[in-house]
Structures are given as structure tokens and as C-alpha cells.
Amino acid sequence: MVTTHIPESTLLVWYCRRCDKSCKVQPPDPEQVACKCDNPVPGLRPTRVTVMHTPKPRPLHALSDEEARLRALAHKGTKVRVTFEAEMTEAWRWSSAGRNGIDFIVTDPDGRRHTVNGSQPGLRIEAIPADEGNAS
Ligand SMILES: [Zn+2]
Known part of the structure; x- marks a missing residue:
């Protein structure tokens, strides 16, 4: 089975000794760096952090209930009754x-x-x- 995207990943995070926020991430990911110190002081040991990647919502073609209902009927051999009032x-x-x-x-x-x-x-x-x- 081939997965097209990884739902989570593990990062090595070094926390800054001055502000206790993450200042260095491996592999590099600017979004995970919270430290704003001019001269961050990374701790000696990294912490292993699992980051969940929320998948971007796929652009779904809006399908109305009625359209979905009709699509479900649109198979050769489906028994239907066609009616209209007039x-x-x-x-x-x-x-x-x-x-x-x-x-x-x-x-x-x-x-x-x-x-x-x-x-x-x-x-x-x-x-x-x-x-x-x-x-x-
Ligand atoms: Zn810092």
C-alpha cells in the first residue's frame, strides 16, 4: 500500500535555554521554531517531537443531495420510475x-x-x- 502523504512526522527539537522555546529543528522547519531570541542557546540534547500534519482539505466538487441521488441511479440496469405532474x-x-x-x-x-x-x-x-x- 502506498501512502501519498505522511500524516505525522518526528522532529528533533532543541529548546532554547533562555526562553524555553524551540530554537532549532531537525529536519529544518521554520514553522516549528518559536524562539525569538537574538542569540538562541540550544539545549544540549534534542527532544523528539511528533508533529501531526493536518491534511489540507481537498477541493470537493460541490454535490447537491439531488445530484448525488441522481448519480446513484445513473447505472445501467437500475430500475426506476419516471414521473412528473402536469x-x-x-x-x-x-x-x-x-x-x-x-x-x-x-x-x-x-x-x-x-x-x-x-x-x-x-x-x-x-x-x-x-x-x-x-x-x-
Ligand atoms: Zn530563545
Whole structure:
């Protein structure tokens, strides 16, 4: 297994005898040096310090709940039911080459019109119950 970043590392830290703050770090890391003395006096022995490196947050592509939900469905073979609500706007019977059926034009709540082939296999059109339709 290959890790792409090391979550923590061990430093050798020498503390300054004047201010008791770190004045020398091995391997060198300016962020870990706290001593501000003009002439730091490092202690004789370094202290082993484990430093946690907080990983930078990755820039995540914002994914809305709805988009995530749709992505989860976007696999070939997933069984879905496609529905939308609309208002019946127009309907007509047709017959052609010995076949006949009814087509509809419906208007959805956003005012868009959709042509619906009433004889499309698997299509199911049903009335929205009056109480349900008035609820919204
Ligand atoms: Zn110091």
C-alpha cells in the first residue's frame, strides 16, 4: 500500500535555554521554531517531537443531495420510475396505418408543455386525486 502523504512526522527539537522555546529543528522547519531570541542557546540534547500534519482539505466538487441521488441511479440496469405532474392541456385521437391511439399535450407546473404519446409502452397516466392536487 502506498501512502501519498505522511500524516505525522518526528522532529528533533532543541529548546532554547533562555526562553524555553524551540530554537532549532531537525529536519529544518521554520514553522516549528518559536524562539525569538537574538542569540538562541540550544539545549544540549534534542527532544523528539511528533508533529501531526493536518491534511489540507481537498477541493470537493460541490454535490447537491439531488445530484448525488441522481448519480446513484445513473447505472445501467437500475430500475426506476419516471414521473412528473402536469395539467392536461390538449388531447387528440389519431389513427394511422391501422393503429390508433390518443396523444396528449400536458403543461407542467413551470408552464412547459410536453407532448405525451399515450400509446407509448409502459407509460401510465393517472389522475391526481382532487385533494392531493389542491394540497400544493
Ligand atoms: Zn530563545
